[in-house]
Amino acid sequence: xxxxxxxxxxxxxxxxxxxxxxxxxxxxxxxxxxxxxxxxxxxxxxxxxxxxxxxxxxxxxxxxxxxxxxxxxxxxxxxxxxxxxxxxxxxxxxxxxxxxxxxxxxxxxxxxxxxxxxxxxxxxxxxxxxxxxxxx
Amino acid sequence: xxxxxxxxxxxxxxxxxxxxxxxxxxxxxxxxxxxxxxxxxxxxxxxxxxxxxxxxxxxxxxxxxxxxxxxxxxxxxxxxxxxxxxxxxxxxxxxxxxxxxxxxxxxxxxxxxxxxxxxxxxxxxxxxxxxxxxxxxxxxxxxxxxxxxxxxxxxxxxxxxxxxxxxxxxxxxxxxxxxxxxxxxxxxxxxxxxxxxxxxxxxxxxxxxxxxxxxxxxxxxxxxxxxxxxxxxxxxxxxxxxxxxxxxxxxxxxxxxxxxxxxxxxxxxxxxxxxxxxxxxxxxxxxxxxxxxxxxxxxxxxxxxxxxxxxxxxxxxxxxxxxxxxxxxxxxxxxxxxxxxxxxxxxxxxxxxxxxxxxxxxxxxxxxxxxxxxxxxxxxxxxxxxxxxxxxxxxxxxxxxxxxxxxxxxxxxxxxxxxxxxxxxxxxxxxxxxxxxxxxxxxxxxxxxxxxxxxxxxxxxxxxxxxxxxxxxxxxxxxxxxxxxxxxxxxxxxxxxxxxxxxxxxxxxxxxxxxxxxxxxxxxxxxxxxxxxxxxxxxxxxxxxxxxxxxxxxxxxxxxxxxxxxxxxxxxxxxxxxxxxxxxxxxxxxxxxxxxxxxxxxxxxxxxxxxxxxxxxxxxxxxxxxxxxxxxxxxxxxxxxxxxxxxxxxxxxxxxxxxxxxxxxxxxxxxxxxxxxxxxxxxxxxxxxxxxxxxxxxxxxxxxxxxxxxxxxxxxxxxxxxxxxxxxxxxxxxxxxxxxxxxxxxxxxxxxxxxxxxxxxxxxxxxxxxxxxxxxxxxxxxxxxxxxxxxxxxxxxxxxxxxxxxxxxxxx
Numbered sequence: 001x002x003x004x005x006x007x008x009x010x011x012x013x014x015x016x017x018x019x020x021x022x023x024x025x026x027x028x029x030x031x032x033x034x035x036x037x038x039x040x041x042x043x044x045x046x047x048x049x050x051x052x053x054x055x056x057x058x059x060x061x062x063x064x065x066x067x068x069x070x071x072x073x074x075x076x077x078x079x080x081x082x083x084x085x086x087x088x089x090x091x092x093x094x095x096x097x098x099x100x101x102x103x104x105x106x107x108x109x110x111x112x113x114x115x116x117x118x119x120x121x122x123x124x125x126x127x128x129x130x131x132x133x134x135x136x
Numbered sequence: 137x138x139x140x141x142x143x144x145x146x147x148x149x150x151x152x153x154x155x156x157x158x159x160x161x162x163x164x165x166x167x168x169x170x171x172x173x174x175x176x177x178x179x180x181x182x183x184x185x186x187x188x189x190x191x192x193x194x195x196x197x198x199x200x201x202x203x204x205x206x207x208x209x210x211x212x213x214x215x216x217x218x219x220x221x222x223x224x225x226x227x228x229x230x231x232x233x234x235x236x237x238x239x240x241x242x243x244x245x246x247x248x249x250x251x252x253x254x255x256x257x258x259x260x261x262x263x264x265x266x267x268x269x270x271x272x273x274x275x276x277x278x279x280x281x282x283x284x285x286x287x288x289x290x291x292x293x294x295x296x297x298x299x300x301x302x303x304x305x306x307x308x309x310x311x312x313x314x315x316x317x318x319x320x321x322x323x324x325x326x327x328x329x330x331x332x333x334x335x336x337x338x339x340x341x342x343x344x345x346x347x348x349x350x351x352x353x354x355x356x357x358x359x360x361x362x363x364x365x366x367x368x369x370x371x372x373x374x375x376x377x378x379x380x381x382x383x384x385x386x387x388x389x390x391x392x393x394x395x396x397x398x399x400x401x402x403x404x405x406x407x408x409x410x411x412x413x414x415x416x417x418x419x420x421x422x423x424x425x426x427x428x429x430x431x432x433x434x435x436x437x438x439x440x441x442x443x444x445x446x447x448x449x450x451x452x453x454x455x456x457x458x459x460x461x462x463x464x465x466x467x468x469x470x471x472x473x474x475x476x477x478x479x480x481x482x483x484x485x486x487x488x489x490x491x492x493x494x495x496x497x498x499x500x501x502x503x504x505x506x507x508x509x510x511x512x513x514x515x516x517x518x519x520x521x522x523x524x525x526x527x528x529x530x531x532x533x534x535x536x537x538x539x540x541x542x543x544x545x546x547x548x549x550x551x552x553x554x555x556x557x558x559x560x561x562x563x564x565x566x567x568x569x570x571x572x573x574x575x576x577x578x579x580x581x582x583x584x585x586x587x588x589x590x591x592x593x594x595x596x597x598x599x600x601x602x603x604x605x606x607x608x609x610x611x612x613x614x615x616x617x618x619x620x621x622x623x624x625x626x627x628x629x630x631x632x633x634x635x636x637x638x639x640x641x642x643x644x645x646x647x648x649x650x651x652x653x654x655x656x657x658x659x660x661x662x663x664x665x666x667x668x669x670x671x672x673x674x675x676x677x678x679x680x681x682x683x684x685x686x687x688x689x690x691x692x693x694x695x696x697x698x699x700x701x702x703x704x705x706x707x708x709x710x711x712x713x714x715x716x717x718x719x720x721x722x723x724x725x726x727x728x729x730x731x732x733x734x735x736x737x738x739x740x741x742x743x744x745x746x747x748x749x750x751x752x753x754x755x756x757x758x759x760x761x762x763x764x765x766x767x768x769x770x771x772x773x774x775x776x777x778x779x780x781x782x783x784x785x786x787x788x789x790x791x792x793x794x795x796x797x798x799x800x801x802x803x804x805x806x807x808x809x810x811x812x813x814x815x816x817x818x819x820x821x822x823x824x825x826x827x828x829x830x831x832x833x834x835x836x837x838x839x840x841x842x843x844x845x846x847x848x849x850x851x852x853x854x855x856x857x858x859x860x861x862x863x864x865x866x867x868x869x870x871x872x873x874x875x876x877x878x879x880x881x882x883x884x885x886x887x888x889x890x891x892x893x894x895x896x897x898x899x900x901x902x903x904x905x906x907x908x909x910x911x912x913x914x915x916x917x918x919x920x921x922x923x924x925x926x927x928x929x930x931x932x933x934x935x936x937x938x939x940x941x942x943x944x945x946x947x948x
Contacts, residue, residue: 005633018567022536059715099555
């Protein structure tokens with residue numbers, strides 16, 4: 001089994017190298033404040049929408065431009081630019097995970113993951129609210 | 137307890153279901169115990185007795201599970217919304233087939249489905265018990281123990297404060313705290329359920345979960361054989377387990393790819409695979425299972441790879457449990473778009489995982505010294521050497537994928553905040569492409585190698601023609617299709633080319649092997665067919681993904697002043713969305729696309745009719761992407777539509793739409809204008825530059841056309857061209873309107889007022905509700921059919937193999 005042991009060691013070594021090099025690509029979850037300090041670095045922000053400022057999206061002018069404002073749990077605020085269509089129900093989602101980087105004053109976002117009250121499966125907490133239709 | 141009598145409730149089916157769930161739990165416990173007793177019996181008599189009892193218990197259990205299944209379906213089918221499961225997963229308007237999807241939308245239903253398949257498979261194993269060798273009682277013991285654990289997921293018992301499982305038969309009023317539910321006549325107000333999530337209202341979602349869960353359930357059987365083998369220090373179970381393992385690999389693989397087909401047709405990430413944790417979690421056990429099948433074959437021929445076989449066949453089941461834990465515990469949270477929601481059963485799910493992982497590895501290491509393999513070294517030219525290498529590559533590839541997928545678990549344990557990399561899909565692709573290359577080549581040459589040793593002369597003689605044909609075919613592929621994926625640099629592009637050659641080699645070599653060496657005999661075709669299918673899948677993935685092109689690159693309506701180069705944008709500006717206005721033809725690469733109309737189907741579904749006209753020919757086709765009002769998210773979810781050609785798919789989906797249900801009440805305002813004049817509209821001015829008479833040289837004889845060449849300049853300084861006109865065809869006069877979409881303007885050329893002075897009348901209409909508009913993405917996937925066909929071929933191959941091995945077992 002000698003040769004096989006060599007093969008095994010080589011393969012395991014490659015796997016370890018792959019995983020280590022993968023850790024180099026990993027990003028991190030940041031707050032708005034810490035993301036601003038790491039300007040230009042790819043980060044993940046967990047935020048909610050800042051509804052005091054209206055969302056700027058007009059598919060007639062440019063369907064690939066969405067501007068909105070967000071706020072993190074520490075109160076840090078930042079403007080976000082997203083070069084894509086406005087995701088459905090973005091305004092209703094309770095939490096957004098934004099991926100991208102801070103460029104100057106804005107967060108250049110490359111993808112948005114929404115956490116809706118009931119994103120994919122029913123959520124027991126959201127269900128606890130009595131449906132409007134049967135209130136009387 | 138309150139003593140209110142509630143009106144209109146159907147309590148009996150729920151009570152029956154509740155009882156059946158508990159009965160199945162108890163029966164499974166009895167069956168596990170009795171099979172264990174039979175397995176460890178010293179005398180034949182006691183074995184027979186215990187076996188008899190065990191069988192009865194198992195049949196009761198299986199019948200309870202199947203009945204439970206039917207009762208739950210009865211609740212959904214009859215819209216008994218007093219039950220929470222029916223209320224939260226279905227509604228009255230759903231067509232019959234989606235009532236099945238409701239069944240497995242929730243965790244409880246899908247556990248029940250899983251358990252259902254165990255019952256069916258267990259009954260098959262039990263009725264053909266003689267075939268599977270003397271460890272059969274041990275195998276049944278393990279299957280029943282898995283059933284015990286699954287039953288705890290749906291009993292919904294409270295043991296002190298610990299909630300054991302979550303019953304699908306629970307009443308709405310027991311679970312919810314709405315004030316209205318205390319009224320005796322509350323059911324009058326709960327007339328309809330909240331419905332099935334719209335993304336699941338797709339025919340793939342009717343069929344994908346049952347197939348995938350059959351795949352999950354069938355990994356239990358090789359695992360059960362392995363456990364029984366370890367317990368009895370008896371390694372002669374491989375022949376009995378192989379038909380099951382190959383059946384499982386076939387069904388499991390099919391189930392995974394049905395999920396991919398669902399993602400392709402119903403989800404909007406624009407593809408069939410996104411390396412989402414949920415997808416990875418099902419792929420990984422399959423990879424390990426396939427590795428295990430191959431080491432199992434090596435063991436049967438040579439007696440080596442025994443430990444690897446125990447490890448892989450065991451792990452494939454354990455990884456199914458791990459993926460269950462990942463997808464159902466809510467731990468994936470932010471990293472996955474489609475995991476189940478946390479039902480508060482994390483501790484139980486973790487327990488379910490550990491109760492198998494710890495004993496299995498304990499047993500495995502305890503028995504390690506008994507797992508004897510021949511000490512002789514495998515020849516480097518032998519088939520078994522390379523089969524083992526291939527299995528190890530598959531296994532390590534699985535390890536890498538699951539390690540990456542487990543980052544949220546790592547975060548949870550160590551409190552770290554590690555997030556996925558910038559391009560998570562590429563992080564996987566750049567590794568797995570090399571796995572694909574190695575596996576492609578090994579799949580090609582594997583069969584040409586002989587067990588023990590291969591003579592170089594023979595090998596070269598046999599492989600020569602497949603190599604030549606591969607070279608030719610690859611050249612044809614590169615010449616006619618090519619690989620257009622330069623985003624990730626020359627190195628990755630090179631790897632993609634090598635990958636295509638390797639996959640082609642796999643297809644060709646296996647086809648040759650079957651024709652030339654096996655003489656095309658159907659009986660021995662299983663391996664060749666399976667391998668051809670697998671390498672077709674690889675080829676289909678490589679070609680379709682690397683040549684995916686965006687047809688909807690947005691070039692319209694954007695100011696030249698603001699146009700920023702896509703390449704300069706820090707986030708790699710996708711600009712993949714294009715806006716279409718109803719009735720306005722839009723340029724999209726090879727096609728002119730018109731959004732013709734939309735129709736409402738029922739209350740919730742809106743179809744958009746899109747006409748794709750090929751520029752080079754008269755060929756045109758219609759596509760109907762739709763949006764469905766999403767009952768669970770109060771928005772809409774879009775369903776893509778695609779046009780299938782033999783060599784490509786045109787794939788389109790709506791990313792947003794504006795609904796102008798109110799009538800457009802604005803009308804055209806007439807203006808008199810001469811060449812050089814300007815008139816104002818609310819957001820700028822319009823200038824008439826010129827009048828063109830018959831500008832189209834190709835116009836048919838007898839037609840006369842007058843076209844106004846106008847420039848619209850907005851306040852922001854954007855300039856748009858507009859060309860309204862009149863077309864006189866014989867006696868009929870057609871007005872040709874022109875729209876400046878970005879300015880909500882419609883211009884018409886009404887008439888010539890004074891020919892001498894050159895005064896014309898134009899109409900100007902400004903309306904926010906100008907036209908309906910939709911924003912969409914359009915992709916072209918070339919040769920995606922190779923992928924789908926490959927899956928079918930691969931599944932057939934696995935089934936042939938399972939059948940052939942079953943027959944062999946019979947004849948023994």
